[in-house]
Amino acid sequence: MSNDKNNNSKKYERYKKYLNIKKYKNSERYKKYQCYFEGFEDAIPISIGYIPIAVAFGILAKSAGIPDYICVLMSLIVFAGASQFIGVNLIALGSSSFEIIITTFILNLRHFLMSSSLSQQIDYNGKSNKILSALSFGITDETFVVASLKNSNVHNDEKDISNSEMNLLNPEYLFMLNFTAFFAWVFGTFLGVYVAEGLPPSIQACLGIALYAMFIGLLIPAAQESKKVLNIIIIALITSSIVNGLNFWVLMSYLSTGWIIIFSTLISALISAYIYPIQKSDE
Numbered sequence: 001m002s003n004d005k006n007n008n009s010k011k012y013e014r015y016k017k018y019l020n021i022k023k024y025k026n027s028e029r030y031k032k033y034q035c036y037f038e039g040f041e042d043a044i045p046i047s048i049g050y051i052p053i054a055v056a057f058g059i060l061a062k063s064a065g066i067p068d069y070i071c072v073l074m075s076l077i078v079f080a081g082a083s084q085f086i087g088v089n090l091i092a093l094g095s096s097s098f099e100i101i102i103t104t105f106i107l108n109l110r111h112f113l114m115s116s117s118l119s120q121q122i123d124y125n126g127k128s129n130k131i132l133s134a135l136s137f138g139i140t141d142e143t144f145v146v147a148s149l150k151n152s153n154v155h156n157d158e159k160d161i162s163n164s165e166m167n168l169l170n171p172e173y174l175f176m177l178n179f180t181a182f183f184a185w186v187f188g189t190f191l192g193v194y195v196a197e198g199l200p201p202s203i204q205a206c207l208g209i210a211l212y213a214m215f216i217g218l219l220i221p222a223a224q225e226s227k228k229v230l231n232i233i234i235i236a237l238i239t240s241s242i243v244n245g246l247n248f249w250v251l252m253s254y255l256s257t258g259w260i261i262i263f264s265t266l267i268s269a270l271i272s273a274y275i276y277p278i279q280k281s282d283e
Contacts, residue, residue, distance in 0.1 A: 039176030047184030058192020064092040075189040114144040123168035138178025236268040
């Protein structure tokens with residue numbers, strides 16, 4: 001009799017524990033922490049790709065004569081890989097501050113579009129829209145893609161969610177996604193500046209092409225899926241070659257590298273926009 005009582009008591013305790021767990025999983029606190037974890041989990045592949053590129057940036061920036069702490073501060077404050085690499089190259093070439101600012105500004109114009117797009121997909125849930133400034137700082141090409149793909153599946157398991165709420169992103173998820181990628185970039189820069197000196201020159205040289213490998217890795221799949229993207233890439237290559245040729249043969253290398261990048265980018269964008277205008281069906 002006592003054994004039956006003990007068994008029933010244990011079953012009751014297990015059932016009570018199960019109810020408490022189920023209740024906790026349905027709580028807002030659990031959902032918030034779950035979003036943090038999902039953001040961290042989705043950022044792991046991005047972070048793995050960022051670290052070697054950031055190490056390469058740290059090595060390049062230090063070799064350009066930039067002080068160690070400035071190299072790390074660039075990653076902390078700017079957090080834009082392509083702009084940082086181009087900025088360091090322009091500094092090494094002796095370009096003016098105006099050229100560096102204009103070049104990086106044009107290169108980062110896409111962040112206006114990415115931030116504006118994601119700002120319309122966030123579930124504020126009573127929170128102030130002032131959190132946008134913190135969230136927009138951490139948006140990169142990679143985190144934007146991951147977040148854009150994520151928002152279509154945020155509420156897939158909830159049948160009673162209306163269609164108007166299907167595309168809302170949790171701010172906790174986006175914050176952790178951005179922060180994890182940001183931490184990986186800064187950590188990689190720190191390693192490149194303070195630790196990578198001991199690496200063999202062959203490994204340092206391999207890290208130096210990591211950025212170009214990442215860009216090629218992003219371009220090739222897109223070019224395979226879209227003929228339009230492939231044509232735009234070809235337009236950019238031809239335009240860059242023509243601008244470089246004119247600068248060398250006609251202007252006798254009058255233009256600096258910074259201005260060549262600016263003119264090539266603007267001309268390529270204008271030609272591509274003219275050939276492939278946005279249709280009403282694409283909006």
